[in-house]
Amino acid sequence: MGSEGITPRDEDYSQWYIDICTKAELADYSAVKGCMVIRPNGYAIWEKMQRALDDMFKATGHRNAYFPLFVPKSFLSREAEHVEGFAKECAVVTHYRLMNAPDGSGIVVDPSAKLEEELIVRPTSETIIWSMYKKWIQSYRDLPLLLNQWANVVRWEMRTRLFLRTTEFLWQEGHTAHASSEDAEAEALRILEVYRRFAEEWLALPVLVGRKTESEKFAGAQHTYCIEAMMQDGKALQAGTSHHLGQNFAKAFDVTFQTETGTREYVYATSWGVSTRLIGALIMAHSDDHGLVLPPRMADIQAVIVPIFKKQAELQAIQEAVGRRADSWRDAFSFQMDDRDTVTPGFKFADWELKGTPVRIEIGPRDLAKGQAVVVRRDLERGQEGHKTFVPLDEIVAHVPRTLDTIQRNLFDRALAFRTAHTYDVDTYDEMKARIEEAPGFFRAFFDGSAEDEARIKAETGATVRCIPFGDQGERGTCFLTGRATNQRVIFAKAY
């Protein structure tokens, strides 16, 4: 076992992940099958994500709105592909009242309160939103319409995993309307770039950016774009998707607009989303056997101050030294003083390591006498160069922000190096089949196979085409399965 009873990664990666989630108090299982509770330590990460993304959405002209939780059942049948992809596994509301059981045994559903038409708890909101766009869009002057919603959605899942796959989850879903296919395409790509920047600059998560194959795209989309990240077990995690939906939903809900020249045309659509599964991605990309490792930009508390003391007077002296500098420190980074006197410093070190706090500042009486503190980095192992540094107290205000930047960059570089080391060019399907079990990772291959080929590969190896990466095309080669000439390079991997 690792620290605090965390199962080491190389022993059981799945259990390690669950241990981090539960012992760092990020999440817990609820009494409702498949639904999780996001605890304060986990929700604080989601709030950081929301704030950063929301600012980026607004900076690109989007506004927030809120649409109903329920979708009339008939709406789901409107768009043929969409219903195939989404309508099946979802929560169905059939009644609107409970009553006391006639036999006094408790409460039961009131059979007389049956809905005429069942309501579906939204698995995604294209249909309800386009039913409103029908009312709001008449003219080219109403376009583009650039809305986003922060909401909960429900997809009935049989096998669930904390953050990564839960029956209910939180997300943002953007839904935009445009006058031309070019505008919709540009929007889908603009948001993809927002997602890439967010993943790389905020989550320190290097991502591949590309397009999904026909068989992996969103139900009802023309194109689906995505960002894909690699976890520490070599598996891929889809971290965000952006869809150019063409005119499918406009046609399904009869949303047309008058063009500048006076003709009427169907509106073009995009939709895009990221969810609380990003918290899972963050955990699995950076954390270690001691616990969570948070990129500094995602940490609610960036530094913890641990006073080392035996006597109350020693604690007081440390508190005063920190107190004198607290305002300037607070402007430079967020911190908390852990002055509990019921646990040892060693316990505190392990506790804050478990929670992923990027920097620890230790101050003892001898440090104080020298006017210094010990600054410890969470991202490095004990003994690694830079793990521990002695810093004059008056330089903390400049040193810690620099250290936070260094950690943020180091986490990104480390994840990128890991991905590079686990990305393999393969020339034949047999080569991938032989290697994927003992060396999971991204398999880069020329591929022009069909949806049936993809299905067969998935059945035989567990791997799917994660994306057709941008900037990786053009060269000619031979499809690793069919042997046909192609210039399409794709990434195969097992995925969460």
Place this chain on the structure above:
Amino acid sequence: MGSEGITPRDEDYSQWYIDICTKAELADYSAVKGCMVIRPNGYAIWEKMQRALDDMFKATGHRNAYFPLFVPKSFLSREAEHVEGFAKECAVVTHYRLMNAPDGSGIVVDPSAKLEEELIVRPTSETIIWSMYKKWIQSYRDLPLLLNQWANVVRWEMRTRLFLRTTEFLWQEGHTAHASSEDAEAEALRILEVYRRFAEEWLALPVLVGRKTESEKFAGAQHTYCIEAMMQDGKALQAGTSHHLGQNFAKAFDVTFQTETGTREYVYATSWGVSTRLIGALIMAHSDDHGLVLPPRMADIQAVIVPIFKKQAELQAIQEAVGRRADSWRDAFSFQMDDRDTVTPGFKFADWELKGTPVRIEIGPRDLAKGQAVVVRRDLERGQEGHKTFVPLDEIVAHVPRTLDTIQRNLFDRALAFRTAHTYDVDTYDEMKARIEEAPGFFRAFFDGSAEDEARIKAETGATVRCIPFGDQGERGTCFLTGRATNQRVIFAKAY
């Protein structure tokens, strides 16, 4: 009709309210009965509310978390009073899958996917949260536990009104756990004070602060505290509630803790919430026949700049004059330039009045020549002193923030004066009965009647006890209904 086709208040107050909501594009009706869509102009107000409240909750030691949308049906029966108050009118999920209709007519509920136990879409989250507190609370060291959640809830409503009463609504719900009744009581009152400050300082909404009677309190609470505001039609609107729940939920979910002395005791609880109905309160308290009136602290755009121009060169000169000052202005207040050339300035004036923007800055070529602008206040009528002021362009940066403060204060003062003018001391029930129809308002009376008395008064007059206001007790008088001596003064009013 008023501006922009708004029904005047004195003609039809209800229609006036609907007109403001729909024409200022705050909300719209959805295809799902009783559920509304919050449009960007409305949601921007909710975001301002969330930010202000969330900061206040965090400053008082609370953290956010997220609990499941669904509540197992059996949970609702656990707390006897709670089930009476809440369990009845709610959305019931009975199935988890749809399928293609065998006759090809569309999609139907899959009868084989029936849940063993029905799930209720949360009408409030006490039960699901206390089922988790059972896992998290063992010792006095785990207390107090101070959590809040921002979420959607569903209560099946037969008669709905935009923002004020909708089947689904957005809210925050705080749920705290304490080691003693005193701590829980202090928490309930601390939050009540947060709500009062928020209503008065941010929404410019004067509120009465007090306690609910037994018949008006929350199902399962020991005490319910509330803030009550008066709308422009003299009706009351409950703007927030804070409940001391005693040990009821701890007993229902068997949540005990070990005390410092080693004994085991049940935990004490509070819960408290405000919802998107506050947006309705904001509208009804301040707006006029020209449209929405937003308190400056609730306005996403605090000032609109309307350039008055005929030629493109004139517009350009105005844009340059604003552009040179834009950075310093943006630090002082939020603004937007409306430089559309497809509509007249008069149209723009009406449009921004409708949207409630607190300040309008008009700049024409002649103003520019004099180095000045015209600053117009939204809260005053044309011709009222202070409505229009000529301000040197270089003084805008100081003048506008001062004006925004003045508007914020004026809206509060005006609402307070209105409430004072519509608050009546009554000595007898007959007096209230005679006056409440032609002069709706707050009726202040000595009252010590029973729940049955309250029910009769409600049936006969439509009025309920809104609260037993703090700081208004102690004096002795005669109950206006029973004639018994009492020192309890209450406020009766019709309410939303």
